Amino acid sequence: MLNVHELKAQDLQRLSPSALAEVATTMLEHIAQQSKLITSQAQAIKFRDVKLERITFELARLKSWRFAAKTERMNAEQRQLFEETLVADQASLEAQLEALQGQTGTPGESAGKAPARQPKRQALPEHLRRVDHHHEPENTTCDCGQPMVRIGEDVSEKLDIVPAEFFVHRHVRGKWACKGCQTLVQEPAEPHIIDKGMPAEGLIAHTLVSRFVDHIPYYRQEQINARSGIHTPRSTLAAWSGQGGAGLIPLYDAHRRFVLGANVLHVDETPVNMLDPGAGKTKRAYIWAYARSGFDVLPGVVYDFCVGRGAKYPVAFLQDWSGTLVCDGYAAYDTVFKLEQRIEAGCLAHARRKFDELIKDNQSPVATQAVQRMAKLYGIEREARDLSVEQRLDMRQARAKPLWEEMHAWLQLERQRVPDGSATAKAIDYSLNRWSALMANLVDGDVPIDNNHIENLMRPWAMGRKAWLFAGSELAGQRAAIVMTLVQSAKMHGHDPWAYLKDVLTRLPSHLNSRIDELLPHRWQPKA
Structure with missing residues (x-):
């Protein structure tokens, strides 16, 4: 062809x-x-x-x-989930x-266009274990016959993980006997949070952290453990949590005393569902949170599980406390302030939300100006954040006080111009009725401008509420409050929750009660 x-x-x-x-x-x-x-x-x-x-x-x-997600159209949990998905x-x-673009092979598309600026990746932590893999050419003799000389190396790092590993502690206690006098000597067994039980303190801490920090229900923990060949029924995991929580009660009580030792406290409450076996359904209970000031050098939070939202709960919790309490306008707090030596501090964020809702609904031109005035006050707070108490108070007196006074006069004037019962009137009334409380930060430099500090500390409960669905009983709710109090306070001091719980659960059975404060999150030091 x-x-x-x-x-x-x-x-x-x-x-x-x-x-x-x-x-x-x-x-x-x-x-x-x-x-x-x-x-x-x-x-x-x-x-x-x-x-x-x-x-x-x-x-x-x-x-x-x-x-757009940075606006207030989403709550904190929605925004977090949205951003993670994004x-x-x-x-x-x-x-x-x-x-x-790599398939096109046409450089013209990117010609003349500066490459996008990539965010700088943080170096991997030095404390992580390194596994070296050496890669060298098989033949280091040049084509000319001369041996090559190593002149350097390139090192790249990739992060990897080994899934959680279960292992067993074997405690071998030797028996020593004297044949002459028939004496037997043996080291006594160390006390444990769960004596004669299967779990070591590290496993108990892992179960508690999985439940109350990572919000993993017991039935899912059971499934996760089963993948490693370990049978831990959810009832067993719940029992471990119950015994671990009971062991932490003395530490919780000491931490409560520490938090209530502050002169400035934040307070807030949030609903949680609690199982009501008699009625065959759930009923509403509440978590009350009390935290030291956001400016406090030794932060801390304590949670209190209660079956109701009435004034008797904060009154009982704060019965021996005096100082400044930062709160919203919930009427139950009025009873708290009937006692002497207690000062009410308001939350500007709550007042701002009233006007922000009007802006979203386009119902009031007054709301836009109110939010703008409040933004100036927040700008001053950002500048004063890292100052000393005295310097912060001086800045507020010099720069913020005139703005507060101008806004007060302006709100009173605008209130006369809007009809009673309107949404704008309600928003203005909320601020005017709480004006003395809102200005409490002009008297004490330790008092913040709003209650956002405690609201942030409520977020773990909102996330847990979606994962757990409900608390099994009042006792289970109290146990959750104990564990959440300690792990959230530990996180505020930069501690790893698992490392903290494992250590204190190990020490508590033999730790002197008179030295319990050594194990509090703000004083805890891991053993060398």
Whole structure:
């Protein structure tokens, strides 16, 4: 057969008619194949361009949503879940986009365009165990025959993980006997939170942290442990938590005394569902939270599980306490302030929310100006955050006090202009009725401008509420309050919750009660 690709023009003149027909047929087939290939490539390029355009559009929309999510349209939990999903979606789209752009092989798309600035990745912590993998060429002799010399190396690091490993402590206590006097000597067994039980303190701490920090219900912990071949029924896990929580009660009581030793406290409450076996359904209970001032150098929070929301609960908890209490406008707190030597401090964030709701509903031009005035006060607070108590109070007196006075006069004037019963009137009335409490921060530099500090400390309960669904009993709610008090306070001091709980659960059975304060989160030091 003729090779048409090797034929030249002069060769065609010497071909017979039949050979020329063969050449023509072959050329036509080749042209048809090339045309089909070009058409296929054109379709592939068109498809890729359409996909590039779609992914680029989706990526731009995700970024715009990410900035929009910073508004107050979402609560903290919704925003956190939304942002986590956005990060995952954005990473996926960027990976797809990078892969598609690599396939195009056309440098013209990026020519003249500065590369996107990538965020600087933090170095991996030095305390992590390193596993070295050495990669050297098999042959270090050059083609010229000379041996090569090692002149350096490149090191890259990748983060990896080994899933949780169960292991067993074997305590071997030797028995020593004297044949002469029939005496037996043996080291006594160390006391444990759960004596004669299977779990060591590290496993009890892991169960508590999984439940109350990571918000993993017992039935899911049972499934996770089963993947490692360990059978831990949810009833067993619950029993371990119950015994561990009981062992922490003396530490909780000491921490409560520490928190109530502060002159400035935050207070707030949030509902949780509690199982009511007699009625066959759940009923509403409440977690009350009390925290030292957000400016306190020794922070701490204590939670109190109560079956109701009445005034008797904070009154009982604070019966021996005096000082300044930062709270919202809930009427139950009025009873707390009937006792002497207690000062009420209001929350500007609550007052601001009343106006912010009006802005979203476009119901009042007054609301926009009110929020703008409050923003100036928050700006001063940001500047004063890291100052000393005296310096912070001086800055408030010099710069914030005139703004408070101007806003008070302006609110009184605007109140006369709006009809009674309107949404704007209610928002203004909330601020005016609590004006003396809102200005308490102008008297004491330790008093914050709002109650956001305690609201942030309530978020773990909101997250746990969705995971647990309800507390099994009043005792279970109290146990949750004990554990949450200690682990959240430990986190406030930068401690790892598991390391803290494991250590204190190990020490508590033999620790002197007179030295219990050594194990409090703000004083705890891990054993060397």
